Amino acid sequence: MKISRRSLLKAAGSLAALTALPRGAYAAYPERAVRLIVPFAPGGNADLMGRLVGEGMSQALGQPVVVENRAGAGGSVGAAEVARAAPDGYTLFVGSNGPLTVNPFVQPKLAYDPLKDFAPIGLTSLVAHALIVNAGVPAKGLPELIALSKKQQVGVGTAGVGSATHLTLARFNAQTGANLVHVPYKGGGALLPDLVSGTIQGAMTEYSSALPHHRSGKARFVAVASPQRPTQTPDVPTMAESGVNGFLAASYIGILAPAGTPAGVLSRLEAALGAALKAPKTLQRMGELGVEVASAEERTAAGFAAFIRKDYENSREAARLANLKRE
Numbered sequence: 366m367k368i369s370r371r372s373l374l375k376a377a378g379s380l381a382a383l384t385a386l387p388r389g390a391y392a393a394y395p396e397r398a399v400r401l402i403v404p405f406a407p408g409g410n411a412d413l414m415g416r417l418v419g420e421g422m423s424q425a426l427g428q429p430v431v432v433e434n435r436a437g438a439g440g441s442v443g444a445a446e447v448a449r450a451a452p453d454g455y456t457l458f459v460g461s462n463g464p465l466t467v468n469p470f471v472q473p474k475l476a477y478d479p480l481k482d483f484a485p486i487g488l489t490s491l492v493a494h495a496l497i498v499n500a501g502v503p504a505k506g507l508p509e510l511i512a513l514s515k516k517q518q519v520g521v522g523t524a525g526v527g528s529a530t531h532l533t534l535a536r537f538n539a540q541t542g543a544n545l546v547h548v549p550y551k552g553g554g555a556l557l558p559d560l561v562s563g564t565i566q567g568a569m570t571e572y573s574s575a576l577p578h579h580r581s582g583k584a585r586f587v588a589v590a591s592p593q594r595p596t597q598t599p600d601v602p603t604m605a606e607s608g609v610n611g612f613l614a615a616s617y618i619g620i621l622a623p624a625g626t627p628a629g630v631l632s633r634l635e636a637a638l639g640a641a642l643k644a645p646k647t648l649q650r651m652g653e654l655g656v657e658v659a660s661a662e663e664r665t666a667a668g669f670a671a672f673i674r675k676d677y678e679n680s681r682e683a684a685r686l687a688n689l690k691r692e
Contacts, residue, residue, distance in 0.1 A: 394454055394629070394630050394633055395426050395427075395428045395454060395455065395633075396428070397428060397455065398428055398429040398430070398431050398455075399422075399423075399426065399428060399429070399430045399431070399454070399455050399456075399457060400431055400433055400455060400456045400457065401415055401419045401422075401430050401431065401432050401433065401457045401458075401459060401620075402433055402435050402443045402446060402447050402456065402457065402458050402459065403415045403432055403433065403434050403435070403443065403459045404434075404435055404436065404437075404440035404441070404442060404443025404444055404458070404459065404461075404463075404464055405434065405436050405440060405443070405461075406434060406436045407434055409553075409554075410461075410492060410571060410573065410574075410616060410618065410656075411440075411459050411461050411618055412432070412434065412459075413654065414459070414489055414490055414618040414656070415432050415459040415618070416432050417647055417650055417651070418489050418618075418620065418638065418641050418642070418647065419431075419432050420641075421637075421640065421641025421642070421644045421646075421647050422620075422634075422637040422638055422640075422641045424640075424641075424644075425636070425637035425640040425641060426633070426634075426637045430457075438468075438472065439463045439464065439467070439468055439471075439472070439527070439528075440461065440463040440464030440468065441463075441464055441468050441472060441475055441476070441477075443458070443464070444458065444460070444464035444465075444468075444475075444477055444479070445475075445476035445477045447483070447621070447622075447623055448476070448477035448478075448482035448483065448623060448624075449477075449623075450623050451623070452484075452622065452623040452624065452625035452626040452627075453626065453627075453630070454622060454626055454627070454630035454631075454633070454634060456622075456623065457486070457620055457621065457622050457634070458483065458620070458621045458622070458623075459618060459619075459620065460483070460618070460619050460620070460621045460673075461616060461617060461618050461619075462529035462616055462617060462676070462680070463528070463529065464479065465479045465483075465673055465676075465677075466479065466673060466676045466677045466679075466680045467527060467528070467529055467532065467680050467684075468527075469677070469680075470527075470680055470681055470684035470689060470691065471526075471527035471684065471689050471690075471691060472527075472691060473691040479673070479677070480673070480674070480677065481624060482623070482624050483621040483622065483623065483624055484621060484622045484623065484624050484625070484626050484631055484666070485619065485620075485621050485666050485669035485670045485673060486619070486620040486621055486622060486631060486634045486635050486638055486666055486669065487619060487620055487635055487638045487639065487642075487659070487663070487664040487665055487666060487668070487669050488617060488618070488619040488659040488663040488664060488668065488669040488672055489618045489619055489620065489638070489642060489658075489659055489664070490617065490618050490651060490656045490657060490658055490659055491615040491616070491617045491618075491656070491657045491659065492571045492572055492573045492574075492615055492616045492617075492655065492656050492657070493571075493572045493589050493590050493591035493595070493613075493614070493615045493657070494529070494530055494533045494569060494570065494571060494572070494589075494590045494614040494615060494616065495569075495570065495571070495572040495575060495586050495587075495588070495589040495590065495601075496510070496521070496537070496567060496568075496569055496586070496587045496588050496589075496590075497560065497567060497568050497570065497575045497578070497579060497584050497585065497586050497587065498510065498560075498566055498567040498568075498584060498585060498587055499560055499561070499563050499565070499566055499567065499583075499584055500582060500583055500584055500585060501563055502519075502566050502567065504587070506587065506588075506602075506607060507587050507588045507602075507604070507607035507608065507609065508607065508608060510543070510545075510567075510587055511541050511542070511543040514543045514544040514545050514546075515542075515543070515544050518546055519544070519545050519546060519566050519567060520545075520546045520548045520565045520566050520567070521534060521545040521546065521547065521548060521565065521566070521567040521568060521569055522548040522549070522550050522556035522559065522560065522565045522567070522568045522569075522570075523547060523548070523549055523550065523553075523556070523568070523569050523570070524549075524550060524552055524553040524556070524570070525549045525550060525551055525552065526549045526689070527684075527687075527689055528549075528553075529614075529616055529680075530553065530569045530570055530571070530616075531547065531549065531569075531687060532680060532683035532684060532686075532687060533569055533590065533614040533683070534547055534569040535547075535683055535686045535687035536612070536614070536682075536683050536686060537569070537604075537609070537612065538686075539686045540609060540612060541608075541609055545567070548565050553570050553571060553574055554574065556568050556570065557570070557574065557575065557578060560575075560578065560584055561578055561583045561584055567587075571616050572586075572589055572591070572595060572655055573654050573655035573656055576597060576598070576655050579598065579601075586598060586601040587607075588601070588602050588603060588604045588606075588607045588609075589601055589602075589603055589604070590603070590604045590612055590613050590614040590615065591603055591613065591615070591657070592605075592613065594606075595655060596652075597655055615657075617659075617672070617676070619659075619669050619672075619673075620634070620638055621669075622634065631666060635665060635666050638664065639664055639665075642658060642659070642664055
């Protein structure tokens with residue numbers, strides 16, 4: 366690629382201006398509103414958490430944090446917009462499984478690199494994936510459901526081909542030898558009415574989304590892929606308790622900035638996120654939603670970066686098990 370003399374001079378001038386800035390140049394950050402891009406439509410888990418955490422960060426930063434929804438391509442449209450944004454701390458990203466650690470293995474041409482084009486600020490929360498069945502399914506526990514799937518067809522819905530819950534179902538079948546038949550839907554919310562009506566026998570979905578149906582008695586959790594039993598449903602066993610050792614899966618939400626954002630700005634944002642996640646209002650609402658707050662280490666930039674790298678490799682293996690191709 367040929368670079369013009371004008372471009373070189375412009376770049377040199379910009380670099381000189383940056384190096385001439387005093388060390389405290391970023392101390393006043395932020396001086397205006399911060400955009401928080403949610404790469405999905407309003408109403409979902411990412412949108413709810415983005416707005417909840419954004420409100421807490423706004424109080425800590427002393428400036429508005431304005432949520433903007435940029436839906437499309439499973440989160441890739443919004444992710445690409447943030448990856449191209451100026452790395453000045455005024456455009457942030459609500460990242461999740463899809464755009465960060467699933468789409469790289471199911472979409473052929475991403476306009477961004479999830480491991481290189483973002484600077485992690487901190488993980489906010491996780492929602493465990495859970496296996497839930499219609500009330501009419503005779504299997505009461507996970508071993509019985511696995512045995513049933515080997516005798517007759519048991520259709521289990523997910524949020525769609527290549528979704529995080531699809532990859533979880535593929536891992537589950539591979540680890541347990543179950544023959545649960547994947548029934549893809551267009552989004553997690555679309556499958557739950559069919560689950561309740563009995564159109565499908567089960568669903569691998571986010572625990573928080575299915576919790577109201579479990580409480581109503583129209584469906585029931587068989588097991589949850591979390592380290593401990595949820596406080597809202599202490600009678601629901603974990604996958605490990607049900608014989609699937611070490612099986613964990615969750616949808617996660619975290620905040621990121623474009624790569625190249627100054628370290629001082631990232632530190633300010635990390636502190637603001639930490640304050641937001643300690644606020645009583647935030648904790649109360651997350652508890653009501655069945656959302657687990659990230660650990661102290663995961664709420665840091667370094668902890669979130671390590672989390673993303675690990676989940677990236679887990680998704681690579683799950684995509685292989687599900688025989689997914691980039692297409």
